[in-house]
Amino acid sequence: xxxxxxxxxxxxxxxxxxxxxxxxxxxxxxxxxxxxxxxxxxxxxxxxxxxxxxxxxxxxxxxxxxxxxxxxxxxxxxxxxxxxxxxxxxxxxxxxxxxxxxxxxxxxxxxxxxxxxxxxxxxxxxxxxxxxxxxxxxxxxxxxxxxxxxxxxxxxxxxxxxxxxxxxxxxxxxxxxxxxxxxxxxxxxxxxxxxxxxxxxxxxxxxxxxxxxxxxxxxxxxxxxxxxxxxxxxxxxxxxxxxxxxxxxxxxxxxxxxxxxxxxxxxxxxxxxxxxxxxxxxxxxxxxxxxxxxxxxxxxxxxxxxxxxxxxxxxxxxxxxxxxxxxxxxxxxxxxxxxxxx
Amino acid sequence: xxxxxxxxxxxxxxxxxxxxxxxxxxxxxxxxxxxxxxxxxxxxxxxxxxxxxxxxxxxxxxxxxxxxxxxxxxxxxxxxxxxxxxxxxxxxxxxxxxxxxxxxxxxxxxxxxxxxxxxxxxxxxxxxxxxxxxxxxxxxxxxxxxxxxxxxxxxxxxxxxxxxxxxxxxxxxxxxxxxxxxxxxxxxxxxxxxxxxxxxxxxxxxxxxxxxxxxxxxxxxxxxxxxxxxxxxxxxxxxxxxxxxxxxxxxxxxxxxxxxxxxxxxxxxxxxxxxxxxxxxxxxxxxxxxxxxxxxxxxxxxxxxxxxxxxxxxxxxxxxxxxxxxxxxxxxxxxxxxxxxx
DNA sequence: TTGTACGCGTTATCAT
DNA sequence: ATGATAACGCGTACAA
Numbered sequence: 001x002x003x004x005x006x007x008x009x010x011x012x013x014x015x016x017x018x019x020x021x022x023x024x025x026x027x028x029x030x031x032x033x034x035x036x037x038x039x040x041x042x043x044x045x046x047x048x049x050x051x052x053x054x055x056x057x058x059x060x061x062x063x064x065x066x067x068x069x070x071x072x073x074x075x076x077x078x079x080x081x082x083x084x085x086x087x088x089x090x091x092x093x094x095x096x097x098x099x100x101x102x103x104x105x106x107x108x109x110x111x112x113x114x115x116x117x118x119x120x121x122x123x124x125x126x127x128x129x130x131x132x133x134x135x136x137x138x139x140x141x142x143x144x145x146x147x148x149x150x151x152x153x154x155x156x157x158x159x160x161x162x163x164x165x166x167x168x169x170x171x172x173x174x175x176x177x178x179x180x181x182x183x184x185x186x187x188x189x190x191x192x193x194x195x196x197x198x199x200x201x202x203x204x205x206x207x208x209x210x211x212x213x214x215x216x217x218x219x220x221x222x223x224x225x226x227x228x229x230x231x232x233x234x235x236x237x238x239x240x241x242x243x244x245x246x247x248x249x250x251x252x253x254x255x256x257x258x259x260x261x262x263x264x265x266x267x268x269x270x271x272x273x274x275x276x277x278x279x280x281x282x283x284x285x286x287x288x289x290x291x292x293x294x295x296x297x298x299x300x301x302x303x304x305x306x307x308x309x310x311x312x313x314x315x316x317x318x319x320x321x322x323x324x325x326x327x328x329x330x331x332x333x334x335x336x337x338x339x340x341x342x
Numbered sequence: 343x344x345x346x347x348x349x350x351x352x353x354x355x356x357x358x359x360x361x362x363x364x365x366x367x368x369x370x371x372x373x374x375x376x377x378x379x380x381x382x383x384x385x386x387x388x389x390x391x392x393x394x395x396x397x398x399x400x401x402x403x404x405x406x407x408x409x410x411x412x413x414x415x416x417x418x419x420x421x422x423x424x425x426x427x428x429x430x431x432x433x434x435x436x437x438x439x440x441x442x443x444x445x446x447x448x449x450x451x452x453x454x455x456x457x458x459x460x461x462x463x464x465x466x467x468x469x470x471x472x473x474x475x476x477x478x479x480x481x482x483x484x485x486x487x488x489x490x491x492x493x494x495x496x497x498x499x500x501x502x503x504x505x506x507x508x509x510x511x512x513x514x515x516x517x518x519x520x521x522x523x524x525x526x527x528x529x530x531x532x533x534x535x536x537x538x539x540x541x542x543x544x545x546x547x548x549x550x551x552x553x554x555x556x557x558x559x560x561x562x563x564x565x566x567x568x569x570x571x572x573x574x575x576x577x578x579x580x581x582x583x584x585x586x587x588x589x590x591x592x593x594x595x596x597x598x599x600x601x602x603x604x605x606x607x608x609x610x611x612x613x614x615x616x617x618x619x620x621x622x623x624x625x626x627x628x629x630x631x632x633x634x635x636x637x638x639x640x641x642x643x644x645x646x647x648x649x650x651x652x653x654x655x656x657x658x659x660x661x662x663x664x665x666x667x668x669x670x671x672x673x674x675x676x677x678x679x680x681x682x683x684x
Numbered sequence: 685t686t687g688t689a690c691g692c693g694t695t696a697t698c699a700t
Numbered sequence: 701a702t703g704a705t706a707a708c709g710c711g712t713a714c715a716a
Contacts, residue, residue: 006404006486008709019687024711032685049485054460055400056709059692062348064397066440074429075642080422087416087443091454096461098408099441101429112433118396119438143391144348228625257629264631283570287599287629289606300417350693361703366695374701398693401708688715693708700703 427645
């Protein structure tokens with residue numbers, strides 16, 4: 001009990017008067033090892049408190065069975081759902097998961113990418129930080145042909161494999177729906193439009209206005225960091241407007257919920273005075289009163305899909321082409337945007 | 343670009359006509375290496391696309407700089423806040439973080455503990471699964487003197503180091519507050535009471551009733567898995583009672599929010615007919631109307647503290663005694679429990 | 685079916 | 701300040 005010696009296959013070999021290779025094979029359930037011998041090996045291993053050394057194996061096999069994951073932040077409803085999905089798939093397939101959060105900073109993202117590299121991850125899953133503009137920090141991965149997949153937040157173009165939703169369409173549908181409900185002045189709160197998830201939603205919103213013959217008013221679009229504080233500030237600005245908007249599309253449920261509550265407290269009726277649509281279908285969206293219309297955004301599924309795609313790629317014999325997997329998202333209409341009329 | 347050879351210190355050594363040892367030392371910024379040589383080494387390393395192999399180092403040094411983290415689930419507001427705290431501290435100190443989720447199952451927890459063992463984590467942080475009753479699966483860690491710290495959900499007693507809040511007191515305060523507000527029939531919804539976090543809150547609640555001279559009614563305590571569905575079921579049972587409760591203490595903000603909304607929809611006024619207190623101070627608690635009274639539960643801080651404690655323990659020369667770190671939690675009174683009286 | 689011998693990439697030790 | 705050598709623990713080609 002006191003100070004445990006570290007047991008290796010050599011120790012087992014010695015005790016059983018066998019060779020280390022036989023032990024190694026036995027522990028791997030190698031076909032060419034006598035069943036009796038195998039049993040003896042396993043028993044002795046347990047008895048001696050043997051635990052095999054993944055590092056020695058990794059060193060030897062040049063594989064780590066570890067996948068790196070870099071996300072903007074861990075404490076987000078959407079991200080944690082995605083991580084849950086990734087974890088499920090990876091661990092189900094015998095992979096480990098090394099996680100870092102970039103805190104929305106390209107600088108940290110780069111730093112962690114390097115760490116992942118040093119840790120010889122077999123593959124990398126990334127959701128880009130808000131301010132990431134260049135992928136230079138991922139060059140080593142491309143160079144060494146280590147699969148790098150983007151989850152949700154990738155970069156425009158078809159150069160890389162990514163799993164996303166059709167943000168343009170989602171934004172379009174949200175705004176279109178508000179217009180259908182009779183809204184003519186639809187405001188939009190979005191995140192950092194460096195990230196295509198946000199710019200595309202905004203573009204979709206803009207296109208919907210156009211298609212519905214509504215004028216686009218730049219001053220009704222608010223680019224923020226999607227925090228509670230920023231949202232409150234935007235609300236104050238909105239409430240001071242001479243002509244209030246009659247619709248609001250927010251790229252994030254939590255902020256939409258904050259907005260909804262703030263507007264109500266200011267005496268406005270939701271949806272009669274201002275109809276609201278959020279984004280993500282967070283648990284929060286079912287808590288607000290009225291319940292929040294939102295875009296269902298399949299976080300867990302996205303995680304599962306990206307992880308499975310990565311695993312397939314790792315198992316594939318020939319290199320796979322970059323691919324963009326688009327998951328289904330859909331507008332969920334609840335009371336916050338349902339004005340009586342059509 | 344095409345197929346990159348993996349560069350080792352031998353390659354650099356050869357190119358510079360130096361010995362591998364010098365390269366190794368140079369790359370580590372060893373004092374006893376000529377500055378000029380060092381520079382040459384670094385430059386050549388970059389130029390050749392060298393990336394050092396953590397596994398070889400780990401194998402040699404018998405340390406991995408990796409900490410394992412096993413949590414019940416990733417997609418929980420509280421857990422992800424805690425993880426964010428852990429990640430911050432660990433990565434700040436040069437540690438990596440290997441994460442698994444037990445999905446509240448002891449069986450999976452055991453499986454992952456083994457994986458962590460094989461990966462030779464330097465330490466382990468665990469929040470126990472709902473149904474974990476035995477710690478047998480962690481025996482290897484104890485045996486090999488690998489620090490195992492519990493975060494939030496540990497096990498009773500002083501045998502292990504853990505970071506927690508005073509759940510008894512928190513539960514006591516919540517129930518006491520409701521009683522102070524004039525509630526005399528206070529219901530309680532709790533999680534699996536195998537976990538002390540839940541049983542202690544319930545005990546605190548019970549003690550508060552006693553101290554306020556209220557009778558304890560077993561049928562007003564609902565042990566659930568704290569999901570939305572279970573909460574709805576409990577609400578239905580409550581609404582069917584002949585005498586409704588006039589207070590409700592829920593061990594989880596999300597469920598409290600669901601409950602609050604359901605009761606309101608059934609025509610009850612909050613807090614006049616039923617006053618409610620939740621737990622966690624989730625973002626959700628500020629969204630409900632009325633805003634939810636709750637117990638502030640410092641998830642991120644808890645993560646930071648447990649990680650820091652672990653790092654200290656790893657750096658300490660002498661073994662450290664088990665210790666229970668109790669973080670401050672406090673009742674936050676908002677409108678959902680503030681009856682006019684008193 | 686089992687054993688021998690070497691390599692994986694690094695670092696520690698001892699020597700120069 | 702630098703070099704030579706062994707060792708970390710395992711896997712595998714080849715031999716027996």
